[in-house]
Amino acid sequence: MDEKNFSTPEIDEEFSSSSNGFEDKTNISEPKVEHPQNTTHSLNDEDEGIDIMAMVRNLWDGRKTIIICTVIFIVLGVLAAINMKRTYTVSTVMVPQLGNSNKSGLGGLASLAGIDMGFNANNGELTPLAYPQIVSSVPFRLKLMHTPLHFDKCDTLISMFDYVEAGYEKPTVLDYVKKYTIGLPGVIMSALKGEEPEVVYYDAASDTDSTPRPLAISMKEYKMQKAFEQIITLDVDKKEGFITLNVTGSEPLMTAELAMKAQQLLQDEVTRFRIEKSQSELDYIQARFNEIKAENDRNQMSLAVATDRTQNVATTSAQIGKQRMQSKYNVSNAVFVELAKQLEQAKMQVKKDTPVFTIIQPVTIPNKAANSRAKKVVIWTFLGFVLGCGIVICKGYWPTLKEKLAKPAEEPLK
Numbered sequence: 141m142d143e144k145n146f147s148t149p150e151i152d153e154e155f156s157s158s159s160n161g162f163e164d165k166t167n168i169s170e171p172k173v174e175h176p177q178n179t180t181h182s183l184n185d186e187d188e189g190i191d192i193m194a195m196v197r198n199l200w201d202g203r204k205t206i207i208i209c210t211v212i213f214i215v216l217g218v219l220a221a222i223n224m225k226r227t228y229t230v231s232t233v234m235v236p237q238l239g240n241s242n243k244s245g246l247g248g249l250a251s252l253a254g255i256d257m258g259f260n261a262n263n264g265e266l267t268p269l270a271y272p273q274i275v276s277s278v279p280f281r282l283k284l285m286h287t288p289l290h291f292d293k294c295d296t297l298i299s300m301f302d303y304v305e306a307g308y309e310k311p312t313v314l315d316y317v318k319k320y321t322i323g324l325p326g327v328i329m330s331a332l333k334g335e336e337p338e339v340v341y342y343d344a345a346s347d348t349d350s351t352p353r354p355l356a357i358s359m360k361e362y363k364m365q366k367a368f369e370q371i372i373t374l375d376v377d378k379k380e381g382f383i384t385l386n387v388t389g390s391e392p393l394m395t396a397e398l399a400m401k402a403q404q405l406l407q408d409e410v411t412r413f414r415i416e417k418s419q420s421e422l423d424y425i426q427a428r429f430n431e432i433k434a435e436n437d438r439n440q441m442s443l444a445v446a447t448d449r450t451q452n453v454a455t456t457s458a459q460i461g462k463q464r465m466q467s468k469y470n471v472s473n474a475v476f477v478e479l480a481k482q483l484e485q486a487k488m489q490v491k492k493d494t495p496v497f498t499i500i501q502p503v504t505i506p507n508k509a510a511n512s513r514a515k516k517v518v519i520w521t522f523l524g525f526v527l528g529c530g531i532v533i534c535k536g537y538w539p540t541l542k543e544k545l546a547k548p549a550e551e552p553l554k
Contacts, residue, residue: 199529206528213523221516227388229510230387230396230398233383233499235500237497237498266410272376274409278355278357284300285300285368287300290393291308291391304364372388372398382500385403395506400503418490442468443469446461
C-alpha cells in the first residue's frame with residue numbers, strides 16, 4: 141500500500157471543512173460605518189423637496205378661506221378709501237447762486253483737478269446743506285402756521301393754526317380707530333396726567349425791554365409745529381446743486397399758497413443770514429455818514445456866515461475866524477467824502493452778498509391728489525389674498541410640523 145495515496149473519505153471531508161472554516165475566518169470583512177454627514181445630507185435632500193402640486197392642491201382646497209379673507213379685506217379697503225383724507229403735494233426746485241467764493245483757494249484747485257467738493261468749500265458761509273435746518277426751525281414753522289391761506293370751508297383768509305382750532309378739520313373714522321387702538325396707551329396716560337395748564341412766562345406785547353428772551357410757544361403751537369415735519373420737507377442735491385421744497389396739504393390752493401410762503405420765507409432767512417455781517421457794517425457806516433453830513437452842513441453854514449461878515453471887514457481877528465471855519469469845514473468835508481465812498485462800497489457789498497435763487501420749477505396748483513382711493517383698495521385686496529393663502533398653507537403644513545415637533549430626538553451616533 142502506498143503511503144502517499146493513503147486517505148479515507150472521512151479524513152478528506154474533515155480536512156476540507158476545516159480549510160473552508162479557516163478561509164471564512166481570514167476573509168471576515170469589517171462592518172461598514174455610516175457617517176453622520178451622509179445621513180444628514182440625505183435628510184436635507186428630503187426636506188428641501190417642495191411638492192408644488194401638493195401646495196397648489198392645498199390652495200385650491202382652501203379657496204373658500206382665501207375668498208372670504210380677500211372679500212373681508214376688500215370691504216376694509218373700501219371703507220379706508222372712503223374715509224381717507226385727500227392730500228396734495230406741491231414741489232418747487234430752486235438753485236441758489238452762491239457767487240464765486242467756492243472757486244477760490246482749495247475749492248478752485250479741486251475744481252481744476254476735477255474734484256467736486258460740493259457745498260463744503262464755502263468755509264464760514266451759510267451753505268445749502270444748512271437749509272433743511274432753517275426749514276425745520278421753530279420760528280420758521282411758527283410763521284408758516286400763522287400765515288393766512290385760502291380754505292374751501294372759509295370765506296375769508298385764515299391761518300392753519302386758527303383753521304384747526306376752529307374745528308374745521310374734523311378727524312375721520314380711521315383717526316378714531318387709530319386713536320383708540322394703537323394710540324390707546326397714550327390716551328390713557330393723558331387721562332391720568334390730566335390737562336396741563338398753560339404757563340405764561342411774559343407778555344411779549346407789553347414787553348418794551350429790548351433784551352433778547354427765549355422763544356415761548358403754547359402746547360397747541362408745539363403740536364402744530366411737530367405736524368409740520370410731515371407737511372414741509374427740503375431735499376438738497378449735493379451733486380447737482382439744487383434744492384427741492386415739498387409741501388403737502390389737504391386742499392390744492394391752500395397747499396400752493398403754503399409752498400409759496402415757505403419758498404419766500406426760506407429766501408428771506410437765507411438772505412438775512414448771508415448779509416448779516418455786511419448789513420451790520422452798512423448800518424454802522426450809514427449812521428456815521430448821517431452824523432458827519434449834519435456836522436458838515438453846520439460847518440458849511442457857519443463858513444458862509446463868516447464869509448459874509450468879513451467881506452467889508454479887514455480886521456485880523458475876523459480873517460482868523462474865517463480861516464478857522466474854513467479849516468473845520470475842510471476836515472469835515474474830507475471825512476464826509478470818504479464816508480460817502482465807504483457807504484457806496486458797503487451797499488455794493490450787501491448787494492454782492494445777497495443770494496439769488498433761480499427758480500427752475502415754480503409753484504403750481506396741483507390738479508390731482510397725491511393719494512389714490514383705487515390704489516388703496518388694490519393694496520388692501522392684495523393683502524387679503526396673501527393672508528388667505530398664508531392661512532391655507534399653514535393649515536396644510538401644520539400637521540406635519542406638529543408631528544416633527546412631537547417626534548423624540550434621535551440619539552447622536554457614537
